Amino acid sequence: MPHSPDPAVLHGMPLFKALEREALADVVRHAQTRLIPKGTRIFSQGDEALAGHALIDGQVKIVQTGPDGQQVVLHFLGAGEMFGTLAMFMGGKYPAEALAVTDCVEIHWSVPTMMALMERHPRIALNALSILGRRFGEVQKRLREISTERVERRIAHALLRLVRQAGRRVETGVEIDFPLSRQDLAEMTGTTLHTVSRTLSAWEGQGIVASTRQHVVITEPHRLVAIAEDLPAPKQKD
Amino acid sequence: MPHSPDPAVLHGMPLFKALEREALADVVRHAQTRLIPKGTRIFSQGDEALAGHALIDGQVKIVQTGPDGQQVVLHFLGAGEMFGTLAMFMGGKYPAEALAVTDCVEIHWSVPTMMALMERHPRIALNALSILGRRFGEVQKRLREISTERVERRIAHALLRLVRQAGRRVETGVEIDFPLSRQDLAEMTGTTLHTVSRTLSAWEGQGIVASTRQHVVITEPHRLVAIAEDLPAPKQKD
DNA sequence: CGTAGTCTTGAATGACCTCAAACGCTGTGG
DNA sequence: CCACAGCGTTTGAGGTCATTCAAGACTACG
Helix, strand or coil: CCCCCCHHHHCCCHHHCCCCHHHHHHHHHCCEEEEECCCCEEECCCCECCEEEEEEECCEEEEEECCCCCEEEEEEECCCCEECCHHHHCCCECCCEEEECCCEEEEEEEHHHHHHHHHHCHHHHHHHHHHHHHHHHHHHHHHHHHHHCCHHHHHHHHHHHHHHHHEEEECCEEEECCCCCHHHHHHHHCCCHHHHHHHHHHHHHCCCEEEECCEEEECCHHHHHHHHCCCCCCCCCC | CCCCCCHHHHCCCHHHCCCCHHHHHHHHHCCEEEEECCCCEEECCCCECCEEEEEEECCEEEEEECCCCCEEEEEEECCCCEECCHHHHCCCECCCEEEECCCEEEEEEEHHHHHHHHHHCHHHHHHHHHHHHHHHHHHHHHHHHHHHCCHHHHHHHHHHHHHHHHEEEECCEEEECCCCCHHHHHHHHCCCHHHHHHHHHHHHHCCCEEEECCEEEECCHHHHHHHHHCCCCCCCCC
């Protein structure tokens, strides 16, 4: 377990974009890396935020739980993305939990370290602002979707979002390359696993997707887009 | 229209908290103030973002419109709060529109100016990060609520949120001190004005709220909280 | 080969929306 | 001062989308 990771891993991380070499070295010097097995809970909702995190490899899902145990999947994130940073600016408690959905490699900095780094290298703060801004826009868009769209369209949007950020081309179409259950999709779209299952079954019957347990392949993305955008069903024969 | 406003107005703005006197002067020097009559659209969704904004006085609502015209009220904000800053970090287009719901006094900075200010005074960027972080948490919470709760609870939550940020004590209870229609509430909670009207009527019958056109007073806040938290029955303690 | 977790599917219920009509303020102009 | 138009609001009736309840099938894994 390397205490100071290879500086190369920070390349391509939006959070550290456009940093001078020495600043980067500074950042690396204070970082800690960790190997995290699939299924591990990286931090829990309500925990004292001890660190800011970033993913070097793997996939993490962010889940928020309500007072009565209702869960919502707020975000899936992949290599190069930061997470758990919100807590630093929100009274020091994580507002959600982070779960490794695949084996992961994580890098993190203690909160005081992270703060100091931002003070020393304002560029980092600007980058964080930019990332946060973008995500904020995303969440607002989701809020609108969930407020105004019916379930089928929401599921379509969720799948397309996942494809965009974790899609892998395969011969039969585009596959989402980490374990994804109906329950997950339900928690992303504010519905039940039953409804998700029914919807996916229907789409499967129409040849739009192909799914097995915890695994989804979109075979006809354009038709899914049509559903998401509520376009007048493209001319198709059945 | 004063070109450079009184530095005093920046006091109490979270965005400029903990800034040294000279930095504050720098900020003020580049600011522009504007008087905005009630009902004015301050900026439109999709517009090129020319400026970052902050409210000195009045109330503004932020509304996002979907491709089919469905509207969602993302936020109400009052004196001292910044807005329209997201756009600066999101490809330069406003992701929503801002409407003055009362007469307002606004202060703004051109985007390049704002960026330069943040470069010169990193504290501002840190503050912005903190504000954005907090709001981000709010939106995520709303997303969970809207995903998992039934309409009645969502409306209760919306009202309580409004009370918290724009509530004014009156002898009959707490009043929300800007024009607020059923339509607005519907667009905040992802429902229809009809359902909001029915719900409010029911509450009115139980003496929990009292409302007239575009005007709501919460007479028994604790009972509204009980509804929002889904507590057993109106078994209340004083 | 059993067990646990995931997924499918049917049927019944209900929360909420849609459609439709009417009511009551508020401001305006005759 | 009254009539009228405009807007926000109220309320009913009917329909439907999605949840809830229930049972069973499939898959992975020990």
